[in-house]
Amino acid sequence: MVFCIIGLVIFGILGLFSAKYRRYFRESLHCMRRQLMLKACDTQFDQEMKSKISAKIGKGSPGLARFVFRRFAMLTWILLIIMLVSAAFIAYGFYSFVVYGNCNGPNSNDFCIYNALLTRSVEDKTAAIKPLEVDGNPTIGSLDAPVKIVEVGCFICPFTKKAEIFRQQILNKYGENVSFTFRIMPLPYHNFSSETAEAAYCALDQNMYWEYHDKLFEYQSSMSIQKLHDIAAELGMDTTQFDNCFDSNTYVEKVRKDYDTGVAAGIFATPTYFVNGRTFVGLKAFSDFENVVASEMEASCSV
């Protein structure tokens, strides 16, 4: 039983590369199935493996082979425990990668193998994105600024929320040299992504867009329709106007267009940044922005 589990994993992987291991994979699968049905494994798979492994080792090191042969059951248990612990770590790493973007946890920038493995496809997809312009979307700063940053984000996306701090840091550091535009791309798999976008446009009607924008991120984890109305009241907006705007679905079509525009441009994750047309996908370190903005400013000086 123990070796069947180990064999299933090991030969399953090896079988992807070489047909000779597929027979062993099938045998371990067969044994596993029988064991799960509380029947004895009728192929003597573990016996075969024990003998083959011991004989192979015995050709080079008889002493080690004797040890393996006599303590095979114990060794397979140890191997199984190591495998299970490794599997738990891999699962945790994958979970962290999906949720936090890094397999080492929320506050780590250490090396992550998934990043390395997925880099190639992300690079390809990034290269395929067509840059989006300001196009009349809410902007801080002058449109004549030498560096124009356009962020495409979703109010319910946790990565967009995390990236919010960069906006303030960039504006503080580069002042009039940069403009910052936020384009909405409501991700359909997040609840309230469209509703928050519609509410933000209703706030724009009252010139309260950025205040409302900030509040949406502040209340991201506890978002509800009622919360959208409450935020308007909290910010001292004309709630009657807001309610009329929101409840009559004024911006449903615009928000849908925002999403379609993002998809057509090839955007596959939020936040996505365009710095003078150069594309950056995902949550970045502030230093990455500093370098890009600095180089763009330098480029604008030399023109």
Added chain:
Amino acid sequence: MNTDKIRKDFPLLEKNIVYLDSACMSLKPRPVVEAMNDYYYNYPSCGERSAHRLGKKVTEEYETARKKVARFVGAKQEEIIFTRNTTESINLVANSLKLKPTDTIITSDKEHNSNFLPWLKYHHVIVPTCNGRFDMAAFRNTVNKNVKVVSVVHTSNIDGETFSVKEIGETAHDQGAVFMIDGAQSVPHKETDVKKIGCDVMAFSGHKMLGPSIGCLYIKKEIAEDMEPFMVGGGTVQDVVNGKPIFLKPPEVFEAGLQNYAGAIGLGAAIGYLESIGMKNVEKHETSINKIITEGLSSIKNVTIIAGSPEERGCIVSFNVSGIDSKELAIMLDSYNIMVRGGFHCCHNWFNTHGISGSVRASLYLYNNEVDAEKFVAAVKKVATLGK
């Protein structure tokens, strides 16, 4: 006997393989494969039915093969029946002799399951073996007029011991019993003459004697004529009138349906091959290789060989290494390119009765040589260090 020349007829041996599992299935020399290919390429037709020239050619070759088999075991052509294997041959006899469930059948405790299980539906009496040998005294005390069949193995597939079948047969005949022998391990390895042995029935297989998968059954004419066919159908009747069949005579009456013509023709070629070498030479050669193996294994401290001397065991060396299961040992030897069998060799009753949990069996044939024996001993020496 020129083993180097013989080995060239077996392409597998060029692949650095030491094949020591011939008691289960022998290798096939080129002439056997060529004879079968000739059938499949040039006259793959029905025998004993079709009147066209291909059909006639099949019938001719099939009957020639029967004639060769008959000559090889000292029988008449019409006394040889082709079957699938030894197992089917014995089942045919067990189900075609006019026996009642209360009739007594005697076998030894050392029988292959194929000569043990078919008799369980009758009053089955088991004669023990002592140090691997058939207990004649116990047999004489057991056999009486109620015994209808005495069926014993000629040469054991466990350890290669050969029973004194002539003596057993005489005792059986004294009591009026039919005497049958399982010749699966004797016919391929030593001169066998059913008349000299005095047996009434003998079953054996082609695939253990350089031939393809096919079984043979010798039944003495008078006994065969008194048997009722176990399986009937096409090829077993002369005519069917008003729903009543007029059966053919043996051997055709026992060969229902289309036969394994290629198998029979291949077996004919295998017999020709063995006859060209001479069965005495085959036996002598196997014993000499067995001596080398026995001597080598005896020098390994945790190895136990089952039963007697190399002369008694002929083509088989059965042994155990303490601390290593026989199947595990066989798998380990596979890693050294050595093919042997481990386990109970289909003789569960004997192993269980004697409290032995299987054995490793190295079985020899004419294509094995001294180098095979030395490689085998060296490999066993190496893996035996893993045991106790």
